[in-house]
Each structure stands twice: as C-alpha cells, then as structure tokens.
Amino acid sequence: MDKKKVIVVERISDKGVEMLKAQPDLEVTVKFDIPREELLKIVGDYDAIIVRSVTKVNEEFYQAARNLKVVGRAGNGVDNIDIEGATKRGIIVVNTPEANVISAAEHTIGLMLASCRNTVKAQKMIESRVWDRKNLKGVELYHKTLGIIGLGRIGTLVTKRMQAFEMKVIAYDPYIPDSRFKRLGVEKCETLDDLLAKADVITIHTPKTEETINMIGKEELKKCKKGVRLVNCARGGLYNEQAVADAIKEGQVASIGLDVLVDEPKPISPLIGLEQCVLTPHLGADTVEAQDKVGISIAQEVVNVLNGQMVPNAVNLPALHPQELEGMMGYLQLGECLGKLYYQMEKDPVDKVEVVYEGPAANLETTLITRSILKGLFDPILKERVNMVNAELAAETRGVAVVEGKMNGEERMNRVSVKISSGNKTFTAAGMVAPDETPHITEVQGYHYDLVPEHYMILAKNDDKPGMIGQMGTLLGAAHVNIANMQVARKPKTGNAMMIMTVDSPVEKATLQMIAGLDGIQSADFVTL
Numbered sequence: 001m002d003k004k005k006v007i008v009v010e011r012i013s014d015k016g017v018e019m020l021k022a023q024p025d026l027e028v029t030v031k032f033d034i035p036r037e038e039l040l041k042i043v044g045d046y047d048a049i050i051v052r053s054v055t056k057v058n059e060e061f062y063q064a065a066r067n068l069k070v071v072g073r074a075g076n077g078v079d080n081i082d083i084e085g086a087t088k089r090g091i092i093v094v095n096t097p098e099a100n101v102i103s104a105a106e107h108t109i110g111l112m113l114a115s116c117r118n119t120v121k122a123q124k125m126i127e128s129r130v131w132d133r134k135n136l137k138g139v140e141l142y143h144k145t146l147g148i149i150g151l152g153r154i155g156t157l158v159t160k161r162m163q164a165f166e167m168k169v170i171a172y173d174p175y176i177p178d179s180r181f182k183r184l185g186v187e188k189c190e191t192l193d194d195l196l197a198k199a200d201v202i203t204i205h206t207p208k209t210e211e212t213i214n215m216i217g218k219e220e221l222k223k224c225k226k227g228v229r230l231v232n233c234a235r236g237g238l239y240n241e242q243a244v245a246d247a248i249k250e251g252q253v254a255s256i257g258l259d260v261l262v263d264e265p266k267p268i269s270p271l272i273g274l275e276q277c278v279l280t281p282h283l284g285a286d287t288v289e290a291q292d293k294v295g296i297s298i299a300q301e302v303v304n305v306l307n308g309q310m311v312p313n314a315v316n317l318p319a320l321h322p323q324e325l326e327g328m329m330g331y332l333q334l335g336e337c338l339g340k341l342y343y344q345m346e347k348d349p350v351d352k353v354e355v356v357y358e359g360p361a362a363n364l365e366t367t368l369i370t371r372s373i374l375k376g377l378f379d380p381i382l383k384e385r386v387n388m389v390n391a392e393l394a395a396e397t398r399g400v401a402v403v404e405g406k407m408n409g410e411e412r413m414n415r416v417s418v419k420i421s422s423g424n425k426t427f428t429a430a431g432m433v434a435p436d437e438t439p440h441i442t443e444v445q446g447y448h449y450d451l452v453p454e455h456y457m458i459l460a461k462n463d464d465k466p467g468m469i470g471q472m473g474t475l476l477g478a479a480h481v482n483i484a485n486m487q488v489a490r491k492p493k494t495g496n497a498m499m500i501m502t503v504d505s506p507v508e509k510a511t512l513q514m515i516a517g518l519d520g521i522q523s524a525d526f527v528t529l
C-alpha cells in the first residue's frame with residue numbers, strides 16, 4: 001500500500017516529529033520557511049500538512065492541495081485557516097486547543113506585570129548605563145479591577161491567577177452562562193461599555209472574528225478610565241493599533257502589553273517604538289512544556305485522521321470528549337452501514353432521510369451518528385469525496401432533507417432507525433450497538449434480524465417457500481463463495497422473505513444474475529459495507 005504523505009511546514013517539537021516518523025505507513029517531510037510559491041507547487045503531493053499560525057491555508061492553497069485530507073494546526077487559534085473551504089472539500093481541520101493555554105495565560109500575566117512596572121524601559125536604561133528610578137514608577141495590581149473580554153479557556157486561567165493577586169475580576173462574554181461567572185467569582189458585565197467604564201486593566205481573550213476585529217477602537221478607548229492599561233495575548237487587531245497608539249500619546253492609555261500584532265510575521269505597527277508598549281513576537285505558546293504537548297498532540301491527531309479514526313479536536317466536526325468518543329465508535333460504524341445499504345439496493349434519488357434514536361442511543365452526540373449515516377448513504381455514489389466533515393453539506397447541496405428524532409427513556413431498547421424516502425417510496429433499516437460496541441443490523445425493509453454486518457453481504461428477497469436456502473447455497477458453492485453467516489426473516493402474511501448472507505469474498509455480477517434468476521428469488525443485491 002502507498003504510504004500517506006505528511007509535510008510539517010512550521011516548527012513543532014522534536015517529540016511531535018519523532019512520533020510522526022515512527023509511523024511505518026507515513027512518509028514525513030519536515031521543511032520550514034518554504035516560500036509560498038514553492039509550497040503551492042509541492043503541497044499537491046501531500047495527504048496532510050501541519051502548520052502553526054503563519055501559513056495561510058486559504059482558497060488558493062486548497063486549489064493547489066489536491067490530495068489534502070487533513071490540516072493539523074499545531075496550536076489553538078485557526079484564524080489562518082479557511083474552515084469553510086476545508087469543510088466543502090471534506091478536509092478535516094484539527095488543532096490542539098488545550099495544549100498551550102497555560103503558557104498563554106502565564107504570558108498574559110507576564111505582559112501585564114512588565115507593562116505595569118516599566119520593565120522593558122528599565123532594562124533599556126540600564127543597558128545604556130543609566131540608573132534613573134524617578135521615571136520608572138509603576139502601579140500595583142492589588143485591589144485593582146481587571147476586565148477580561150472573553151471568559152473562555154485562557155480568560156478563565158488568567159482570572160484564577162489574578163484573583164490570587166487579589167484583583168477584582170469582571171468580565172464581558174455574552175456567550176457563556178451566568179453559572180460560569182458565579183463559579184469563578186467574576187462579576188458579569190452585561191455590556192462591553194460596562195467593562196470599559198470599570199476596569200483598571202483590560203485583557204482580551206476572544207478569537208479573531210468579524211465581531212472582535214477592532215473591538216476596542218477610538219470610541220471604546222474614550223469610554224475607559226484615564227490611564228487604563230491594556231494587554232493582548234490573543235490575536236493582533238482585536239485592539240485597533242492606531243487608536244491605541246493615539247490614546248497612549250494622549251495619556252488616555254498608560255501602557256499596553258502585546259504578544260500579537262496585525263501584521264505578523266513582518267510587523268509594521270504604530271505601537272512599535274512607544275516606551276509604554278511591551279512587545280513580544282507571538283511567544284504565548286512558546287514554552288518547552290506547551291510545545292511538547294502541542295507537538296505530540298497534533299502528530300497523534302493527524303495520524304488518527306489518516307487512519308480513519310475520529311478525533312476529539314476536529315474543528316469542523318462537533319466537539320467530543322475522548323470518553324464520549326469511545327462510546328460512539330460502534331454507532332458510527334452502524335450508521336455508516338445503514339446508510340450504505342440504500343444506493344446498493346435502490347436506484348431512486350433520495351429526498352429525505354429521517355433518523356430516530358431510541359433508548360441509550362438518544363443520549364449520545366447523535367448529530368455525529370447522523371453524519372455517519374449520510375456518509376454511508378453517499379459513499380456508493382461519491383466515494384472518497386464524502387466524509388464525516390462534508391456529509392451534511394453533501395445532503396444539503398443535493399436537496400436531501402435530514403430530520404432527527406429522539407425517544408429517550410431507560411426502558412426503551414437501544415435502536416437507531418433510518419427511513420430514506422424517494423417520492424412516495426421508502427426504504428427502512430435499523431440497528432443497535434451491543435455493550436462490547438459491536439454494531440448489529442436489526443431490520444432491513446421491515447424484515448427483522450440480529451446480524452453483525454461484514455464487509456461483503458448478499459441481500460436476497462424471495463418467496464417464503466421450501467428450498468430457497470438450499471438453492472442459494474448450491475449456487476454460491478459452485479461459484480466458490482463461502483457463506484460466513486446467514487439469516488432469513490419473513491413477513492408471514494405476505495408470503496415474502498428476505499435472506500441476508502455475509503460472505504467471505506466479493507460476488508461477481510454473473511453469479512448475482514444467476515441468483516436473481518433462481519425460481520422464487522424476487523431480487524438479489526450484493527453490498528459492500
């Protein structure tokens with residue numbers, strides 16, 4: 001089998017690279033600082049790429065990256081990656097959202113302290129052999145009010161640490177529940193203006209989005225307390241750099257600590273050179289500990305995606321905890337099997353897919369199972385162009401309505417049932433997952449079974465009369481097809497039955513035609529699951 005090709009284009013830890021290189025089925029290239037033109041020329045050869053924050057993974061990039069299946073972002077923010085473009089193409093984007101947050105929180109605090117105590121200005125003075133303490137007086141953080149914009153992972157870590165400094169912490173984040181504010185002992189600001197009016201120090205920890213770019217500009221700075229101190233260890237441009245530079249010159253802003261700038265990695269900010277400004281070149285995640293965690297974790301995720309496994313940190317899939325994922329694997333396999341049956345047994349284009357989850361199955365992350373059903377449904381007609389990432393989009397672009405229903409309740413049997421409609425014709429299939437995570441097919445077209453799906457299966461509808469099984473066995477035997485398992489189900493009042501056989505090898509078209517021609521066989525389909 002051909003080896004999958006991975007390229008690492010930005011620096012990750014040696015441990016991460018070693019992990020990739022230890023995979024026998026991967027060919028790994030590590031090449032940093034590749035000029036953009038050259039990268040676009042070579043990226044078409046690779047199945048996976050690992051980047052950090054500098055590489056722009058955009059439309060132009062995707063057009064060149066014809067074989068790409070996964071983008072690994074060694075870090076947290078994905079603002080350099082066009083997620084929609086990846087989703088459209090079925091490319092999975094993975095990141096390491098937890099691995100560097102402690103380092104980023106600590107660096108935030110470092111910048112806060114350095115800018116409040118003129119550390120950089122003091123160092124420059126000493127380097128020019130000047131010992132002049134009168135112009136270096138700083139301020140304490142003790143009993144001051146810290147305003148946090150964005151109370152997510154890093155905002156929360158900063159909160160806990162600055163509460164130990166006995167700062168009063170207030171925060172503005174309209175997207176998190178009040179309970180989190182309460183649990184952290186943080187005063188909730190209903191509006192940004194509320195925070196601006198109260199805070200002595202402001203630190204921002206939001207992602208870079210349409211809503212957050214230039215979130216703090218000229219007007220917002222006017223609403224702050226005179227002499228406010230700012231920190232940004234999130235993304236360049238959340239504070240408008242020109243407005244902050246002007247406000248520093250006017251004395252409205254006393255200092256700013258910045259790890260990030262709008263123009264990285266070639267900064268041209270008006271803040272550069274101001275003595276009230278402490279700057280670092282996006283070092284928030286650059287610690288030994290964070291880089292080890294990031295490198296190992298991104299390598300593992302990329303390997304898992306290439307091996308067809310689900311990963312907890314896929315940015316363009318619903319987020320799951322690793323424990324939740326464990327309990328899902330059998331359901332994802334079941335969903336794909338149920339979906340795959342349709343286009344291998346029927347020809348009519350699908351209008352609607354209805355999925356009902358019953359009993360324990362209803363308590364799972366069902367959107368993911370529905371995606372696996374859609375992936376299975378479209379697999380026979382789209383092959384590798386459909387996967388868990390773009391399965392929903394594939395349904396939408398084909399005008400297929402997808403409806404999910406749930407029937408909770410401990411007393412209910414664990415069951416996933418699928419009804420696929422084409423005009424007024426319907427196709428149904430259902431299954432369950434055993435406690436050992438093995439999927440079982442329990443119903444196809446109203447016939448009931450308890451069958452563990454296998455790679456190759458024959459489904460044959462027949463008249464419910466003696467001799468049918470014998471005829472099938474003889475014919476398959478003559479064609480050297482070994483039957484591994486067989487179940488027959490009947491609908492007594494109709495005189496109809498359906499056999500499902502799992503077989504050890506593919507069944508040739510000619511053999512299938514002979515089966516379909518047997519006396520009493522109504523239809524015969526060979527399916528690959």
Ligand SMILES: NC(=O)c1ccc[n+]([C@@H]2O[C@H](COP(=O)([O-])OP(=O)(O)OC[C@H]3O[C@@H](n4cnc5c(N)ncnc54)[C@H](O)[C@@H]3O)[C@@H](O)[C@H]2O)c1
Pocket residue numbers: 076077078097100101104149150151152153154155172173174175176205206207208211212233234235259260282283284285286
């Ligand atoms: N400097 C570095 O090296 C470094 C390292 C890691 C992360 N980061 C950056 O730090 C930032 C925060 O990361 P995180 O892991 O804490 O993210 P997170 O997703 O855990 O938290 C972000 C929070 O921002 C909130 N938010 C979003 N839009 C908002 C708005 N308009 N107003 C107020 N709140 C809003 C969200 O509700 C969320 O709670 C990101 O921009 C990330 O890229 C930087």
Ligand SMILES: O=C(O)CC[C@@H](O)C(=O)O
Pocket residue numbers: 052053054074075076077078100282284285286
């Ligand atoms: O070091 C990097 O690649 C950026 C780190 C950080 O900004 C992140 O979002 O993880």
